[in-house]
Amino acid sequence: MSILFSSRASGAKASRVNPIQRFVMFFVHHIRQAVFSLGELWRTPGSSLMTIAVLGLSLTLPTTLHLLVKNVQQISGGFAKAAEINLFIRDTATPQQVQSLKTILEADSQIAGVRHISKEAAMAEFREASGFGAALNYLTDNPLPDVLVVLPVHTEPAAARQLQQQLEKERIVEFAKLDLEWLQRLDALVLLLQQAVVAIGLLLLSAVLLIVSNTIRLSIINKRDEIEVMKLVGATDAFIQRPFLYTGLWFGVFGGLLAFLVTEALLWWLRGAIASISSLYQSDFQLQAMSLHEFGGLLLLAILLGVMGSYLSVRRHLRAIEPS
Incomplete structure (x- = not known):
C-alpha cells in the first residue's frame, strides 16, 4: 500500500x-x-x-x-532412401549409354545424387543375401539388369512421383520404381x-x-x-x-x-x-x-x-x- x-x-x-x-x-x-x-x-x-x-x-x-x-x-x-528412384536399364543398353545417362542425371538440378549398380555388382549382392551360393553358378546368363539409383532433391511424395514419371521416359530405361509408402x-x-x-x-x-x-x-x-x-x-x-x-x-x-x-x-x-x-x-x-x-x-x-x-x-x- x-x-x-x-x-x-x-x-x-x-x-x-x-x-x-x-x-x-x-x-x-x-x-x-x-x-x-x-x-x-x-x-x-x-x-x-x-x-x-x-x-x-x-x-x-x-x-x-x-x-x-x-x-x-x-x-x-534417415528415411531419404525411401524416396530413391530405381531406374532399371534395358538389356540392350550399352555401358556407354548407361554412363551417359548417369552423367546427364547428375547435372539435373532436381537430382541430389546418382549411383550405378552394375549387373555384376547386383548379382554378387544377391548371391550373398539370398543364400543360394553355388546354385547361382549354373545360370548361363545374368538375369539382373543394370540399375541407376536416383536420389531426388525434393523427397515429398508428389515431387518424387513427378520425377519418376519424367525419368521413365528415358530411352534406355525399362521402368522406374519408387517406394512412396514410407514417405506417405x-x-x-x-x-x-x-x-x-x-x-x-x-x-x-x-x-x-x-x-x-x-x-x-x-x-x-x-x-x-x-x-x-x-x-x-x-x-x-x-x-x-x-x-x-x-x-x-x-x-x-x-x-x-x-x-x-x-x-x-x-x-x-x-x-x-x-x-x-x-x-x-x-x-x-x-x-x-x-x-x-x-x-x-x-x-x-x-x-x-x-x-x-x-x-x-x-x-x-x-x-x-x-x-x-
Missing part, C-alpha cells in the same frame, strides 16, 4: 520536473512497482507457487510435443503430431489464461479496500492495475522457467532409453534438446499468457470497484 501511495506522490511531482527527469522517474516508478509485485508473490507463497506450478506444467506438455515433432523431422532425414506414412505421422501439438497447446494455453485470471481476481478481491481508498485520492484505473500486470508478468517468468526445467528433465530421462535403442540399430541418433531460440520463445509465450490473463481479469473486476 505504501509503495502505491508513494508512487502516486512521485507522479504528482513529476509534472514540475524537466523531461529528462520525468523519463528517468518513469522507469524508476515501473521498477519499484515490479519489485513490489515480486514481494507480493513472496508474501503469499502458497497460492503463488500453485499458480506457477500449474502454468509451468501446462506449458510442459506442448513444449515436449514440439520437441518430439522436431526430433521426428530429424529422423525423417512418415508425412502422415508428422502431420498428426503437428496437429496434436496445436490442439493440445490451444487447450492448455486457454486453461493457463483462466488460471492466471482467477488468481488475479482473488488478489483484487483481497485488496478491495486499498483499491477503494486509492480511487478516493484520485488514482486512475491504469495506475491501479499496473502492479497486477507485473504480478502476471512474474507468473509468466517463473512458469516459463519451470516448464523449461521440467522439459529438460524429461529429455534427460529419455536420453538413456533412446541411446540403448540407437545402439541396437547401430545409429548415431541423439535426442535434440531445446535451442536458445526455442527457450526464448517459451519464456516470451509464458510472459504473454501471464500478462494477458492478468489484464483480462483486472479490466473486468477493477471497474466494478467504486468507493462507497
Whole structure:
C-alpha cells in the first residue's frame, strides 16, 4: 500500500520536473512497482507457487510435443532412401549409354545424387543375401539388369512421383520404381503430431489464461479496500492495475522457467532409453534438446499468457470497484 501511495506522490511531482527527469522517474516508478509485485508473490507463497506450478506444467506438455515433432523431422532425414528412384536399364543398353545417362542425371538440378549398380555388382549382392551360393553358378546368363539409383532433391511424395514419371521416359530405361509408402506414412505421422501439438497447446494455453485470471481476481478481491481508498485520492484505473500486470508478468517468468526445467528433465530421462535403442540399430541418433531460440520463445509465450490473463481479469473486476 505504501509503495502505491508513494508512487502516486512521485507522479504528482513529476509534472514540475524537466523531461529528462520525468523519463528517468518513469522507469524508476515501473521498477519499484515490479519489485513490489515480486514481494507480493513472496508474501503469499502458497497460492503463488500453485499458480506457477500449474502454468509451468501446462506449458510442459506442448513444449515436449514440439520437441518430439522436431526430433521426428530429424529422423525423417534417415528415411531419404525411401524416396530413391530405381531406374532399371534395358538389356540392350550399352555401358556407354548407361554412363551417359548417369552423367546427364547428375547435372539435373532436381537430382541430389546418382549411383550405378552394375549387373555384376547386383548379382554378387544377391548371391550373398539370398543364400543360394553355388546354385547361382549354373545360370548361363545374368538375369539382373543394370540399375541407376536416383536420389531426388525434393523427397515429398508428389515431387518424387513427378520425377519418376519424367525419368521413365528415358530411352534406355525399362521402368522406374519408387517406394512412396514410407514417405506417405512418415508425412502422415508428422502431420498428426503437428496437429496434436496445436490442439493440445490451444487447450492448455486457454486453461493457463483462466488460471492466471482467477488468481488475479482473488488478489483484487483481497485488496478491495486499498483499491477503494486509492480511487478516493484520485488514482486512475491504469495506475491501479499496473502492479497486477507485473504480478502476471512474474507468473509468466517463473512458469516459463519451470516448464523449461521440467522439459529438460524429461529429455534427460529419455536420453538413456533412446541411446540403448540407437545402439541396437547401430545409429548415431541423439535426442535434440531445446535451442536458445526455442527457450526464448517459451519464456516470451509464458510472459504473454501471464500478462494477458492478468489484464483480462483486472479490466473486468477493477471497474466494478467504486468507493462507497
